[in-house]
Structures are given as structure tokens and as C-alpha cells.
Amino acid sequence: MTLPDGTTPAAAALDVAPTPLDVLRDVFGYDSFRGDQQEIIETVARGGDALVLMPTGGGKSLCYQIPALVRHGTGVVVSPLIALMQDQVDALAALGVRAGFLNSTQNPDERREVERAYRSGELDLLYLAPERLGVPATARLLDEGTIALFAIDEAHCVSQWGHDFRPDYLRLGELAERWPGVPRIALTATATRHTHDEIATRLGLTEARHFVASFDRPNITYRVVPKDNPFRQLVDLLRTEHPGDAGIVYCLSRASVEKTAQQLSEQGFRALPYHAGLPPAVRAANQATFLREEGVVMVATIAFGMGIDKPDVRFVAHLDLPKSVEGYYQETGRAGRDGLPSTAWLAYGLADVVQQRKMIAESDGDLAHRRRLSAHLDAMLALCETVECRRAQLLRYFGQEHQGACGACDTCQNPPQAWDGTVPAQKLLSAVYRLDRERNQRFGVGHVVDILRGRATPKITQWRHDELTVFGVGEDLSDGEWRSVARQLLAQGLLEVDANHGTLLLTEASGDVLGRRREVRMRHDPRPQGGARRPARSAGPRPEAAALSDDDLAVFERLRAWRAAAAKEQGVPAYVVFHDATLRAVATERPADVAALSGISGVGQAKLERYGEGILAALHATG
Template identity: 55%
Template sequence: MTAPQTSTAARAVLEQVFGYPCFRGQQGEIIDCIAAGGDALVLMPTGGGKSLCYQIPALLREGVAIVVSPLIALMADQVAALRQQGVRAAALNSSLSIEERLEIGRALEAGELDLLYVAPERLLGGDLLQRLSGIRIALFAIDEAHCVSQWGHDFRPEYLQLDILGSRFPGVPRVALTATADERTREEIRQRLLPADARIFVSSFDRPNIRYEVGLKDRPREQLLRFIRERHAGESGIVYCMSRRATEQIADWLNTRDIPALAYHAGLEPALRRHHQSRFLREDGLVMVATVAFGMGIDKPDVRFVAHLDLPKTLEAYYQETGRAGRDGLPAEAWLVYGLQDIYRIRQMSSESQASAGHKRRERQRLEALLAFCETTQCRRPTLLAHFGEAYPERCGNCDNCQNPPRTWDAADPARRLLSCVYRTGQRFGAAHVIDVLLGENGERLRQRGHERLSTFGIGTDLPRATWQSITRQLLAHGYLEPDPEGHGGLRLAEACRPLLRGESGLSLREDLPSRRAQPRMRVAAADVTVDPDTWAALRAERRRLAEREGVPPYVIFHDATLLAMLEQRPTNLAEFADLPGVGARKLERYGEAFLATLAALPSTAGA
């Protein structure tokens, strides 16, 4: 199959099956490569259309495409969406009955499937590989390929065994796909999962529809409640917490304040976890409060915000977690609050690690990247994208620092005073004690240790406690201070502080301002569409009715972007409805008349 023919055929599938008029970015080139029998590593941000990069070649090539996917929920979502578009897809996993597995096996051997989704454990165990050896295989797609990295946050040991596909199925194209991989992880994926001559496609990691906002903790529950009420009332979102206990407490607290919320963590009973995940996918306006156990493979496109109440472990984890917002391309927000204790905690975790020196060095670099992102006074996007090797020379205009530029101040002298106090108190006391000494708090604990006689006692009374806390936080973030490696909660000087202490370098720090009230934002954010609430509610109600009838999440019927296009274009017949984005031939046939009737029943001025 030549490239021009493949491109023509691919465009036809894109339009007729998936309902889109043109490819985005590198999609067309990637599909040409795989459909022609090539191997590829595809790095594309969440919401960038990775799935189409193997789904369309699967429909162009003879045989069945085998898609390796790590999570049952992800398989179920993608199979449901493909079936709605008329694609013959199935998933083999542990949730199926014996009869269902036998039926899928029969369809597989009869050539009645276009795509088969399997977990790596099921592919490698039992007799599935042997059965596949007698079947025409169109391609192997390895989704969430970053799971192969032994040092990654989503490592799955079974992924290391997938290199067997090359020897067992020579000549069958392989494609590895991920939304999250720094340069080291990319090389691991290429070496372990793909042949040496595989093409590498790296799309921009920028998610321009996501607005990034980072602030300081100041009664974080109230901050979160204000953020949701003022900017995302009635919308779906994810709130990440560090501990299992916190997820349950925050979810309960939100529910008592009329914000529907569910908790999710690895300690819940599996049936309850599945129930909560199913409700989040199928219901509108739910907030999932979760640990990092939740998220990978969540295809819900209308998550309008991702909030962090604790610092994630790395910038890579932050990027992946925030990437679950705005998969439909509509505006979404990534909101994070943190404080001194968060920075202390993750620095402490890094120092206590038992890993090799090389791994600890790499983890420190990842930590520095995360803290640099949080503390930067410049546009956040260049700092975030630089972690993935991508330059972003301009200001994005869609982060808090662009919209409300922070002020900085010359903090060299106060920083030297604080560092000197840490040294003179013995480099074993925490921030509160050091600040007490600077402020001349002549309490019993200080007198017991003789710290009221230190030369640094009382030399910080010109600044309030909040400013000294800000200085301490930023010195920790910038690597001038580090936690006591013995784990007793103390601070000690880091090697990087020496030039500052000797007066050989200066220091500008961010001026921490009191938290500002969030400005209300348009909830259904599409710049060119004025959304009439009643019209919007009517379309969503019709979508919900059809989804309940079909037994699928509402977004499987149509994404919000398609509903917004209905409001903007107001189609009056099937031909006009077919021109909407996301309306392929099968969905036009199944749902076109229902939505046309809904639109026709609305006042003619609604949404205008």
C-alpha cells in the first residue's frame, strides 16, 4: 500500500467512521507509517488523538489489531466508543464471564474483530499468544508505553516482557504510545519495545487549553471549595491528595457543602472502587477525590479541572495528572496549592531514598524541576515543557503568572540571616524554632537550649513571621536548605548556599501575597459560542437519555465539543448534522434525528 493511497483511505476512515474532517498535527504521517507496515514510537499529549494513530491503521490493514492496555476501565471505555462508531472491537479481561470470553475467542478466530484490547498479563499468560500465531495480525499497539520504565511512577513489570512480540510475530508492525515520557523514558521505550529502526514521532507537549495556577496553602479546604463554587460549579473534576485518609475526609467535607464527591484510593474494596469509577465516568458534575491510584486510562473528556491539595512527587507526574483535564480540547484548569511542609516532605523523601546514587541524582533533578515550576515568577509553560525537551519562547497568556504577574524583592540579606540562624542553632531544628529565634521569642524551649544568647536571636524582628516562613519555603525550594537526613524534622545548610552566605551572589524571591478570591469563569468555555443554559441543559439531557438507553457514559454518545457545535451551527437536517465534528456515519444514523428534534423544540433565539 503506497503512502498516497494510505493517506486517501485514512482520510476517508477519519471522516466516515470518526466524523472529523482533517487530521491534527502529525496524526496523518503517523497513520501512513503504521498502515504501510512501519514501527513507531508516538509521544502525544493527552487529548491529542493518540488512539486514532492505531485505530485507523487497524481498519486499513488486513487482520485484527491487538492493543495492549494496562487497565480494564480504559479498555471498556475505548471498546464502547468504537462500537458506537460501528467498529468491531472487543476486550479480553478478568471482568468477563466464561461465556463472554468464549464468544470473543470465536469472533477472533472467525476474523470478525477489527481491534482486540488485552492487558499485558493476559496477552503473555495462558495460550493467547499461541492462538494469535494462527491468526492474521494487523498490528500491535502498546498503549501507556511509559509503564515499561522501571523508574517511572506507573511501572508495570509485565511490560518488560512485551519484547517477545518482535520475535514471535516478525513483520507485524508495532507502535508504542504514551502521553508522558521524558527523554530517558523515551529511550527505554524504544530499546525495550521497538526495533532499532522504528520511527519516533514527538508532538508538542503543550496543552494550550489548560490554564495553570499555583498558589500557597491558606485553609486549603476553603480554597478548594471557593475554586469549585466560583469557577466550576456543576462540572466534573479530579482532586488529588497524598493520603488515602485525606481523600475520604475531603470527599465527605465537599458532600456536606453540596459538592457531589466520591473518594478513590487503592485501599478501598475493589467493587467499591469500580463503582465509584463507573459513577464518575457516567454522571455529570461529580468530583473524584483521589490518590494517584486513580487516573491512568481515564478517558472522560469533559473533566473541567484537576486540583492538587498536595505537591505531586515529580513534574512528570504533575503533567500526567493535570493532563486528565480538558481532553475534549475545551478550556480546563490545573489548580495546585502547596506550602512549606509540602516542600519539606518531598525533599525528605528524596534524601531518605535507598536507591542507587545515580537514581537518587535523577530523582533530585526531577524534584528540582517540580519546585522550579511551582516557584517561578515567569510564565509557567516554558518551565513545564522544558522538562520534556521542548522550548517555548513566548508567554502563554493562560497561566496565573501571565495573567497576574508576581512581584519579586531583594531577599539576599534576610536569607543570609536565616541561613546563619540555622547554622548557629546546630542545623537540627525545624523552621518554627529557627523563626522563633529570629523573632526573639524568649520562650522556655529556647531558654532550655540557650538560644536566647545566640547572635542571631532577635535579628529578624523587622519582618513578620509570614515573611520568614516564605523565605524558608523558597530557600528549601531553591536548594539552599535541605531537611535533616536523620529525619528529625530539622533544617540544615545545603552546599548551594555557600556563595550566598559569602556575599558572592544575590537572591530575589517571590513576594507572597494574600490569596485572592478566584474570579468566576465561564463554565462551558467556548469563546465563540454564547451558551444559553436551558439549551445546553436540554442537549445534555438528551445525551444522558441516550447514554442510559445504550448503557454507556454520556461522552461516548457525543463529546461536549459536538454539543457546542450543535449550538453554534444549529443544524436543521441530517445533511447539516453530518457536518458537525465527531459525527460519523454510524452516529448520524443512530442519534441524528433525536438531537435534531431536541434542537427544533427549543426557542429559535436560544444559544444565539
């Protein structure tokens, strides 16, 4: 990177080093830090260690990039995101930062050039995968240059309690032993108190300064809907609320990913699949298309998304229940990184609970491991079934409080009603009891509901279940309501599923309900509110442009067209050129010249020199 006076940070350090605020303004184009950023950056710049918990979109990368540019030497960034390193390096290059990476995607000549640049002090940042850092040759290479700092990104990967454990991260605790005196900063977008403590212990950061930002993402609206033809519900969401928007749809299995992507394509959406079973070239091509082009819907397993720095993802939809609140938060956090309104939508039903319970029972690992999985699932189910503010419950999981109702989640906008479900619970549990104890038989939810509803189906009459005393005692509730009762009993641990056959079983706690010693509170699944939808549109204003006047909107769209052309010419994602928030500011403030453009947030020195004349020409073009 070259500073405005023509010097590099390494050279400037020998004279008068730039301050963090200098770098923030001149390189990144921002006038002020957010939250704890300044304190974190100054801590590491002075040579101290830090552990940073900050939500996606909170500006974590600046917390190690700026100290690396201020300190003498090269900042070494340990990241599991091999497929994204090129994009990260391209984004830094657009800012004038000298960055490189070493990973398995490079040929020998490319690797040798990066190694030469590092040894010569020509790199500000070097990205490495944790696997490569464990190779002796890489350690020897690092010894041949000057290390400014170590940044351990996605630090939750070190935690076996967390949602994305990577064994290679366990070796990173040795960094302080091999390179004492080099400051370390570990960063993650999500961690409970337990995961936080494990990260600190495993990475040897118990004595480091710990910074925990608010996990609240106020621009994201959280919604959980009961499943009722989930693909149709998804299409309805995309057409009525997010037409033309970029988004991510998460599915549990590879087969459902491919099926959903194909079905969305048949419905006229530009949808692409992503899962670990696809050929690497296909995965890479689909990811590149999603990052570089607008309006693409990525249908994926959880193998996709970590480290994705696409700011204009307007929605994240889950067609299957996530396994943990941490995973759910991490995945939904990929929406709205630019701070503009976005949606986190989850379709959730009885089959999800049955499937997750079965997967836990069949999982590898010891009893303690299965208990951890069950604890994760229980917390996720509690979030889905809550009648309280969903955002408040989400934050409480991470040890933070939200004052009052947020007004921007489904339970605030369309409050569900709590009701006394003790009697229906007793009826359903009694049916399961009588099948098991009186007939030595076990059946799934559908058959039990048929018994309660008094349906003399061939299967019911074949097994003479119409002779049970519970036959027909549940005609007051619909099929959907009974399935909701069963789902909530499973969620509350009052019912369980046999892992081998998917049949219903009582739990130890069931007896308290049958014995009238425990009340069961449930929630009515609220009906969707038609008025909460945004009107359908085919090519109307996007959410990020909704507040613009008609004249400003026309300018904004012209700037987006210019940006798309510039990004395509350079082979980089559009956001590498400028974020939408910067284009909005240009459209509304209408800078007359380069000097005025330099005052726009997000326009740093390198981007001013590279794109200034082009964006001004697009701004002042007619027609």
C-alpha cells in the same frame, strides 16, 4: 465495523481497502487530521513502526485505531487500564467498530466468546493487559488469528526513569521477535528526552519513525498558589470558578483522599474517593459514576486517572506537591481533553518540600534511584518557584520552546516579583548553623522562625535560645515570609531536612551563602487577584457554553438533557454518545435533517444511524 457500503474493513481489504481519510470521516465523523496524525497513521497502515509522543487530548487513539481498521486483521492494543477497557470498547461500539478485551474481570464464557470472535476475524480491535500478553495461552491465541498491528499504549510505563514504571512492560520488546513483520506503534502523552530514549530502546523501536507533537495545552491555565488553609482554598476555587463542573482533586495519601472527599460532600459537592486501598467494587463504582454522570468531583491518589477519556473534566487540583514534572503534566492533562478552557491548580507550601525530601531519603532503592527521585523533585520545585511563564518552563522540561509569555498562566497574569533574598537567607542559615554547631541541637522550621522573630516562647526560653545572637534579627519579615524563605532555600538545595526527625540541616552549598560568595534570588508570593476570578454562579452557563447566545444556550442544555437520557438508557458515559463540542455545533448550526447533521464534526456514520433522529427531535423540540 461496517462501512457505509456494507463491507467490513477485512472484506474491503480483499478488494479496495478504505483509506485512512475514509475511516476518519465515515467512522469518527471528522473531516481532517490534526498535526502529525495523518503521517503517523499512514506510516503504520503501510506496515511501518512508530513511536508517538503526543499530549493528552491530542488524538493518540486514532493513530492506532484507524490503521487497525484499514489493515487486514485485528489490531491488538496493549494497555494497563483494565478498569477502563469496557468503556473503551463501548465507545468504539458506539462508532460501529468491532472491539473486545481480555482481562481478569471477565468470566470464562465471556473470555471464550471474545477468543472465538478473534479467531474468526470478527474483531477490529482487541485490548489486552501487558500481564495477559505474557501468558503462553494468549500468545497461542494470537497465533490463531491475524494481527493487523500491535499498539502499546501508555508506553512511558516501560521507563524506569519515568513516573509510572510497570515491570510487565519490559517484556513487550519481545513482540517483534515473536511476530516479525507486524507493525508496532508505541504511544505516550508525556516523556522527557531521557524517557523517550529509554522507551525506544526497551521496546526495540530505535529504528522506528519517531513523532513528537507539541506538549502545549493552550486551553489549560496553570496556577500554583501558596498554601494557606488549602481545603478552604480548594472550596473557594470550586465555588467561584467551577461550580457544577467535573474535576479531579489529587492528594498524596489515602487518608487525605477520604478526608477531603468527605469534607467536600459536607460542603454540598458531589465528591467521591478513589485510592488503591478501597475495595475493588467501590473503586469501580466510583469511577463509573465519575465517567457516566456530570458534575462529579473525584478525590484521588495518582492511582486514578491514566487512560480516563472523559472530555469535560474542567479542572485538576493538587492539594499536595507532585513528585515529578512528568507526573504533574500527565495528571493536569486530564483536564480539558475537549479543547475547552480548563484549570490546573496546585496548592504548594513548605511542608510539601519537607515531606518530599523526607520520602526520598527513606525510599527503597540504591543511591542512583534516590538521585533520580531528587532530580524529579528539583525540576518540580523549579516549576513551582519560577518567576517566568509557567507554561514556557513546563514545555522546556520536555525539550520544547514557547515563544514569549503565554498570557494564560498565573505568572503571566499576575507576575511575581523577584527580590534579593541573600540577607534573609544568611539570617536563617546562620540560625540553623548556631543551633547545630554551638548547641549541638536541631529544630524544625517553626522553631527557627520563632528565634528569628524574637519570640520568647516557653520552648525558646527552656533551651535558652533567646541568648543566640540571631534571636530577633528577623522581625522585619512575617511568619509567612520566613516560611517562604525556608521553602525556597529547600527548593534551591541551600537547606535540607533530616529524614528521621524533620529538622533543618545545612548543605555544602550553604557555606557559599554564609560566606557571601553567592547571591540568593527569591520570589515574592503574589497575592491573589480578585479580578481574575469568574463570578460565582449556581446554575449559570458552563465554560463550554460560555460563548453561546441565550437562544443557543437553551438548545445546548436541551441537547445535553437528551444525551444524558440516551447515555443512561444504554449504560454508557455521556461522551460516548456525543462530546460537548459536537452538541455545541448542533446547537449553533441547527441542522434541519439527517443529511445536514452528517456534516457536523464528530457525527460519524454509526452515530448518525443510531442517534440522528433522536438528536434532531431534541434539537427541534419546543419549550
